[in-house]
Amino acid sequence: MNEVLKAIKSRRSVRAYMEQQISQEDLNAILEAATYAPSGMNYQTWHFTAIQNATVLEELNKKIKGAFAKSEEPRLQERGHSQTYCCYYHAPTLVIVSNEPMQWWAAMDCACAMQNIFLAAKSLGIGSCWINQLGQTYDDPEVRAFLTELGIPENHRVYGCAALGYAVAAPVKERQLAEGTVTIIK
Secondary structure, eight states: OOHHHHHHHHOOBOOOBOSOOOOHHHHHHHHHHHHTSOOGGGOOOOEEEEEOOHHHHHHHHHHHHHHHHTOSSHHHHHHHHOSSOOTTTTOSEEEEEEEOTTSTTHHHHHHHHHHHHHHHHHHTTOEEEEEOHHHHHTTSHHHHHHHHHTTOOTTOEEEEEEEEEOBOOOOOOOOOOOTTOOOOOO
């Protein structure tokens, strides 16, 4: 089996990270891989914001929790009021992927870029996890103001985030393909 297929088959979401930061060289390689994803009409309207500052990450988590606390959904309210909830699982790096929502393919472009981020991270021995919370809260006024401070374009919607870091050792679950997932017509 070739290296790409090995990476695809062995990559798993990581939800427990060591404190050790990933190197600038590895971060640059991961971000470059993101920019090589396909984009509709090759417009490349996306934006990638990498945060490695623990104080900034904690403040972002606090803003997200504040938005959750205002929610009418009990599960989100619970997260918003939790003292221990951390949407990015305390990963030392978070990459925010945003795009212009006017492009109907914006979400698809971001999803392709996120997959490149995950596979590049895996190839470098770095764990990753898709983080959705900013996609749910980016338009909350306090969250939006903070995102703007971080340099995320004001006309952008957040489509996903990638938590990145070195995984705390954990057993790897064997992947089972759900029956009826694939149909081949010849």
